Amino acid sequence: QVQLVESGGGVVQAGGSLRRSCAAAGLTVSDDAMGGDRQAPGKERELVAAKSSGVSTYYADSVKGRFTISRDNTKNTVYLQMNSLKPEDTAVYYCAASRNMADVTDIIRVNYWGQGTQVTVSS
16 A cells, blocks of 8 residues: 655745655655655646656756755655745645656546645745
C-alpha cells in the first residue's frame, strides 16, 4: 500500500520560506516520478514542480526561480523548498507520485496523492 505523508505547511509572511516534505511508503522515490501540486480556493489543482527518477525537473512559470524540488533517497523523501513566497502562493499543497514524468505532470494521470497541507502567505 502506497502512502505519501506530507508535512511542512503553515503560515508565513510574504518574502519568507517554507520547506514541505513528502515521506513515501510502499514506493521508492528514486524509482518514480514525484510532483508537487497545489489548489487555491475556487481554482483548479495545478502542478507546480516535478522531478523524474533521473535528472529531469519541471517548474511552473509562476514558481520558477523560487521553488526547488529535491529528494533524499536515504530517507525516501521528496522536498519542495519554497522561497520568496507571495500571497498568491496560498493554497493546499499536495505531493504526487507516478511511474513516469509524463503521468506525474498530468493531474488526471497521477497514481498517488498525499493528504495535502495548507500553506498560507500573508501580505
